[in-house]
Amino acid sequence: MNLILRPGIAQDAETCGGICYDAFKTIAEAHNFAPDFPSADVAIGLLTWMLSHPGFYSVVAELDGRVVGSNFLDERTVIAGVGPLTVDPTAQNRAIGRRLMEDVHERAARKNFSGVRLIQSAFHTRSLSLYAKLGYDVREPLACMQGPAVNVSIPGYTGRAAKESDLEACNAICRQVHGHDRGGELLDAIKHGTATVIEHDDRITGFATIVGFFGHAVGETNSEIEALIGATKQFAGPGFLLPTRNSDLFRWCLEHGLRVTQPMTLMSKGLYNEPAGAFLPSILY
Numbered sequence: 046m047n048l049i050l051r052p053g054i055a056q057d058a059e060t061c062g063g064i065c066y067d068a069f070k071t072i073a074e075a076h077n078f079a080p081d082f083p084s085a086d087v088a089i090g091l092l093t094w095m096l097s098h099p100g101f102y103s104v105v106a107e108l109d110g111r112v113v114g115s116n117f118l119d120e121r122t123v124i125a126g127v128g129p130l131t132v133d134p135t136a137q138n139r140a141i142g143r144r145l146m147e148d149v150h151e152r153a154a155r156k157n158f159s160g161v162r163l164i165q166s167a168f169h170t171r172s173l174s175l176y177a178k179l180g181y182d183v184r185e186p187l188a189c190m191q192g193p194a195v196n197v198s199i200p201g202y203t204g205r206a207a208k209e210s211d212l213e214a215c216n217a218i219c220r221q222v223h224g225h226d227r228g229g230e231l232l233d234a235i236k237h238g239t240a241t242v243i244e245h246d247d248r249i250t251g252f253a254t255i256v257g258f259f260g261h262a263v264g265e266t267n268s269e270i271e272a273l274i275g276a277t278k279q280f281a282g283p284g285f286l287l288p289t290r291n292s293d294l295f296r297w298c299l300e301h302g303l304r305v306t307q308p309m310t311l312m313s314k315g316l317y318n319e320p321a322g323a324f325l326p327s328i329l330y
């Protein structure tokens with residue numbers, strides 16, 4: 046078996062996106078869960094974006110000349126996000142996933158990231174074990190939440206579209222809650238027109254890049270997050286990720302008709318600050 050790892054290129058999107066779709070679909074359906082991606086095209090679209098974005102590092106695995114997997118490192122923030130990591134179902138359990146993880150860890154070390162994070166499907170025993178062996182700690186149990194729009198407003202917490210001039214105020218809240226900002230991701234979302242800020246007492250006290258699978262949100266209290274969820278018309282992708290140790294917010298979502306679609310886990314390696322406020326992580330951590 047001849048395994049080589051090489052940097053990803055734009056032309057890998059179709060093959061790696063197809064593998065990404067197959068790998069997630071196979072493991073989800075084996076546990077009677079819906080696939081994370083509704084079609085191969087959606088996975089190919091995501092990888093096309095990541096492979097062409099200068100803020101992402103990528104690595105592709107070739108086994109005997111055939112592409113069998115890929116992994117990514119989101120380098121837009123001081124704490125890097127790992128994934129999606131996927132290996133062709135026909136080539137799994139042969140240490141290729143481990144090699145793809147070690148490669149992004151070497152990259153993170155070269156680039157002096159103080160920590161890396163990821164989110165895994167809690168039902169997936171293999172990824173949970175692999176990450177724990179590679180030094181990741183379990184930080185937050187998560188519930189992926191989905192359902193009809195909640196259509197609730199929280200008195201005193203007003204939402205509006207985020208502007209580039211809001212960036213510093215949002216970064217300050219993120220630093221207060223997480224100990225670091227996520228300005229790179231937020232700037233992308235502002236440019237894309239999906240980001241929202243919440244104002245309370247005439248200042249910004251919370252924001253979301255998008256309330257959905259690929260977005261994160263931060264608030265000084267649960268009220269900001271409730272206002273963000275309450276104003277969202279559709280929760281993008283399989284749903285948004287809710288840290289279930291935040292019992293009040295979890296119950297608020299359940300009382301407003303949302304349902305848990307799957308359990309997930311936030312894991313980290315290296316620097317991690319216990320959040321000091323309310324937050325929703327993104328699947329890209």
Ligand SMILES: CC(C)(COP(=O)(O)OP(=O)(O)OC[C@H]1O[C@@H](n2cnc3c(N)ncnc32)[C@H](O)[C@@H]1OP(=O)(O)O)[C@@H](O)C(=O)NCCC(=O)NCCS
Nearest residue numbers: 068130131132137138139140141142143165170171172174
């Ligand atoms: C997760 C995934 C990338 C792992 O790739 P892989 O090539 O199959 O995994 P590897 O063979 O490198 O490693 C699996 C490790 O888990 C261990 N393992 C597997 N099942 C285990 C279990 N139930 N308990 C304990 N250890 C287990 C293996 O022994 C191996 O450990 P080792 O590296 O110390 O030998 C691959 O299975 C995949 O694509 N899954 C579907 C998509 C997915 O969930 N991706 C992760 C997103 S977070």
